[in-house]
Amino acid sequence: MERIDLLLTGIGSLVTPQGNRPRGGQSMKEVCETKDAVIAIKHGRIAWFGPVNEFQEQLAGSEIAVTMDVGGRLVTPGLVDPHTHLVHGGSREHELVLKRSGVPYLDILAQGGGILHTVKCTRASSEQELYEKARRSLDEMLLNGVTTVEAKSGYGLSLEAELKQLSVAKRLDAVHVVDVVSTFMGAHAVPEEFKGRSEAFVDYLVNVMLPKVAEEGLAEFCDVFCERGVFSIEESRRILVEAQRLGLRSKIHADEIVPLGGAELAGEIGAISAEHLLTATDTGLAALAASGVIPVLLPGTSFNLGLATHARARDMIDKYDLPVALSTDYNPGSCPTESIQLIMMLASLNLKMSPEEILTACTINAANALGRGHDIGSIEVGKRADLTIFDAPNIAYLPYHFGINHTYGVMKNGEMVVWNRMLMTGTEQEGGVV
Numbered sequence: 519m520e521r522i523d524l525l526l527t528g529i530g531s532l533v534t535p536q537g538n539r540p541r542g543g544q545s546m547k548e549v550c551e552t553k554d555a556v557i558a559i560k561h562g563r564i565a566w567f568g569p570v571n572e573f574q575e576q577l578a579g580s581e582i583a584v585t586m587d588v589g590g591r592l593v594t595p596g597l598v599d600p601h602t603h604l605v606h607g608g609s610r611e612h613e614l615v616l617k618r619s620g621v622p623y624l625d626i627l628a629q630g631g632g633i634l635h636t637v638k639c640t641r642a643s644s645e646q647e648l649y650e651k652a653r654r655s656l657d658e659m660l661l662n663g664v665t666t667v668e669a670k671s672g673y674g675l676s677l678e679a680e681l682k683q684l685s686v687a688k689r690l691d692a693v694h695v696v697d698v699v700s701t702f703m704g705a706h707a708v709p710e711e712f713k714g715r716s717e718a719f720v721d722y723l724v725n726v727m728l729p730k731v732a733e734e735g736l737a738e739f740c741d742v743f744c745e746r747g748v749f750s751i752e753e754s755r756r757i758l759v760e761a762q763r764l765g766l767r768s769k770i771h772a773d774e775i776v777p778l779g780g781a782e783l784a785g786e787i788g789a790i791s792a793e794h795l796l797t798a799t800d801t802g803l804a805a806l807a808a809s810g811v812i813p814v815l816l817p818g819t820s821f822n823l824g825l826a827t828h829a830r831a832r833d834m835i836d837k838y839d840l841p842v843a844l845s846t847d848y849n850p851g852s853c854p855t856e857s858i859q860l861i862m863m864l865a866s867l868n869l870k871m872s873p874e875e876i877l878t879a880c881t882i883n884a885a886n887a888l889g890r891g892h893d894i895g896s897i898e899v900g901k902r903a904d905l906t907i908f909d910a911p912n913i914a915y916l917p918y919h920f921g922i923n924h925t926y927g928v929m930k931n932g933e934m935v936v937w938n939r940m941l942m943t944g945t946e947q948e949g950g951v952v
């Protein structure tokens with residue numbers, strides 16, 4: 519190699535899943551660790567990585583433009599958050615006491631609160647207001663080590679307001695260093711103006727909203743909240759199949775609260791992913807496995823809703839060989855957090871996933887849930903140089919030492935975009951304040 523744009527040195531431990539494909543079952547544990555490693559970057563992509571002594575043998579004589587030493591820290595692929603409701607107006611802290619007093623999530627929605635409250639706020643917000651709020655969340659995610667994020671619409675529920683949300687996601691993707699992948703989720707709830715007329719709303723969605731979203735190229739995926747009292751299996755099938763016809767791949771909020779058969783539907787229509795799955799049955803899990811659907815688990819949501827049940831990650835991995843992915847589900851209601859590191863801890867605590875499985879779920883499997891396993895999600899020669907540097911000795915340390923942000927640095931497309939958070943007050947050290 520004649521010229522290296524950037525050489526990352528001093529990597530105490532480099533840990534990554536291997537390959538481009540989703541890693542299911544026992545292969546979720548098979549991450550590859552290289553100690554005392556270096557990574558060479560050229561044109562924003564990984565040109566070489568391996569132990570420092572091999573680098574000296576193989577690439578001696580290369581011209582190195584910039585060298586950065588990460589001081590013995592842990593380096594992983596940039597994390598991928600494959601399920602968020604990033605763009606929305608307002609917040610819902612006024613529902614906190616109601617929720618904590620035991621009022622169920624679906625009851626709050628049926629009374630016009632929940633998602634429908636956020637619809638009001640989103641409709642009332644200007645595009646610029648939505649942009650500024652989502653940009654701050656995206657910054658927070660980046661500081662947590664996330665380099666690619668999925669963003670769903672679904673708080674507009676009218677053509678105009680859905681397009682406004684999707685335009686914000688598109689602008690953010692163009693301007694922000696984090697890649698934003700768009701999903702159209704007009705079927706998130708039935709809006710007030712269609713109350714009691716869900717069939718008419720589905721007609722509007724299929725005949726008016728979907729064609730416009732597809733024509734303007736504003737979304738890559740289509741998602742539906744398939745749930746009792748929201749969208750039925752038949753309605754979900756109709757929307758997702760029509761979206762597929764227009765070129766949008768399917769995702770589905772499935773079997774979150776009631777086992778409606780959303781996982782079975784995901785298998786039937788060949789969805790790329792099925793999300794939540796807290797109440798999915800064995801038939802449903804078998805359907806996911808048979809069709810190669812990626813289960814995206816959201817342990818922050820069950821935690822925040824105070825549910826006693828959790829998604830059956832162990833069965834998914836051990837019995838069905840499924841490639842589990844993890845995500846924040848960042849949204850203003852059931853999971854108002856941007857912290858993927860909190861999700862890692864909850865996956866350990868409540869889903870009983872091992873540190874290796876958690877890393878695989880937040881990298882290569884999450885990348886595949888967005889159809890991007892060929893480009894991101896593992897440290898491979900030729901892939902994007904998206905990397906997260908943690909101030910941690912090993913991957914088990916991330917879910918173990920919880921409630922803090924372990925990120926030291928983040929590289930996106932070969933550029934260091936986060937580096938050593940500064941303490942403006944200074945740190946007392948021998949010889950004075952530095």
Ligand SMILES: N=CN[C@@H](CCC(=O)O)C(=O)O
Pocket residue numbers: 603632633636743771774819847849850851852853
């Ligand atoms: N469950 C449906 N949708 C979101 C929550 C949206 C909200 O409460 O605002 C979710 O994935 O958890």
Ligand SMILES: [Zn+2]
Pocket residue numbers: 601602603771847849
């Ligand atoms: Zn969601």
